[in-house]
Amino acid sequence: MEKTEKATPRKKQEARKKGQVAKSVDLTNSLVLIAAFSILLFLGGQIAKRLHDLFQYGLSDLLLWNVTEESIPLLFINLLKESAMIASPIVLVSWLAALAANLAQVGFLVSTESMKLDLKKLDPIAGAKRIFSVRSFVELIKSILKVVVIGGITAQLLWQQRGVFLQLPEMELLSIVSFLSSLMLKLGITISAVYLVIGAADFFYQRFDHAKKLRMSKQDIKDEYKKTEGDPLIKHKIKEKQRQVARSRMMQEVPNAQVLITNPTHFAVAIAYEAGKMNVPVVVAKGADYLALKMREIAKEHRVVIMENKPLARTLYANVEVGQEIPEELFKAVAEILAYVYRVKGTLSK
Structure with a gap:
């Protein structure tokens, strides 16, 4: 099935959890190189001086050391500390550049999915397809470039x-070192800048390729929607069942009503009120068309008074939900009907 649709947010989130994100290794490496050569450009003099002092110390003072079993570990620790002090600015800046590059590309992400054993990766046919894929061809072109x-x-x-x-054989040692150091920095900065351009282009390609891999077919989107939201058919059946239960409960409340106000056939609203127990009348059931006729039948069966009042029936049906009290603006109209009902039933004194 052809995958022509963009990946949904859920598909992207699942891919991210598996560690499948768009990231350019070349962009990260180029930023690390730029950071390393930049620190060499600014601190190269200090680093060169420390290296000079370290060599001088090794070729002078260390020669006078009494080499014993106890002094060798101390000598090693001193040299290690000095080497760490020289290398630490370059290592620290390079590490920060790599961290910043990865955060900028994919954000904070920790995933162990790629560490899990996947026997599918050992499939020789799948491996051959990867070797001769478009992605492999692009990687080859990029490497050649x-x-x-x-x-x-x-x-x-x-x-x-x-x-x-050509003049190096005639130059002094310090001049040669200075020239080679300057040339190395120039080469490093220039190559890093060019590499950065290649890395940026590769990053956009990686995003394009990643989005292409995550593409979905229309059927995939439908299946995902069913998983996420549930099968629409099942949801419809559940809602229908809920409506049936609600209707059944309403029908059980009709016999407890004092009056059923009708349209006369399109709408029916059952109102209950017990003096001393309720502050205001309450709508206990309502229905339209077939449900309204059913309510009329139940009301007749249980001798509930049925009154025709088209405007009031429409207003109550449209504005008052089952279980809600009668709004204040309808008190008078409902009270008049209830008074009539009580008179009919002989519960009000004449």
């Missing part, structure tokens, strides 16, 4: 410095 573009830019920058490379 990265190699060609980044390699071409690197070659161009190195070619521009060919004259300096």
Whole structure:
């Protein structure tokens, strides 16, 4: 079945829970590279000085150390601390850049679905389909593009410095280190910027490809709706059953009414009132057409007074629900009817 419809929010949420999100690894890597080379650009001098001091310390003071079984662990710890201090700014900034890149692309997400054993992944036919899929072809083109573009830019920058490379044998060691460090930073920043453009383009492709994978057929949407909202046919049957129960209860209340006000045939409203027990009259049942006729039959059977009052019957049916008290604006009209009923039944003194 052709999948032509966009994924529903529920389908997207389920995919997200499984860890299936649109994310570009290239975009994350490019931001990490930019962050790393940027910190080198700003703190390169301090890092170079610390490295110089570390080498000087290793080639001078450490040579005078008395190497024993107790001093070796201490020496290792000192070198480890100094190395960590040198590398920590680059590592910290790179980690923050990777975290920010992932949060910006997919938000906060923790999923263990991808860690579960899935034997379907061992299917050789499915594996072959993945290898020769459109996605694999796009990944191949993207890899070739990265190699060609980044390699071409690197070659161009190195070619521009060919004259300096020819002079390296005549330069002092510090000058050589300074030149190579500067060239490395320039190459790193330039390549990272180009890589960022490739990563951004890849991110939009990943979003497109992810949305395409999540596409649904019209039948899928119908099935999802049935799962979420329930089968419309079953819901209709439940509502019909509820209406039947409500009608049955209303019919049981008709004999307890003092009067049944009718239209005469289209509407019927049963009103109950017991002096001393109720503050105001209450609508205990109402119905239209067939239900109204049924109410008339029950009222006749139980000798409930039936009165025809078209305007009042319509107003009560339209504005008062079963179980609600009569509104204040209808007190007078209902009271007059109840007074008449009591007179008919001989409960009011003449």
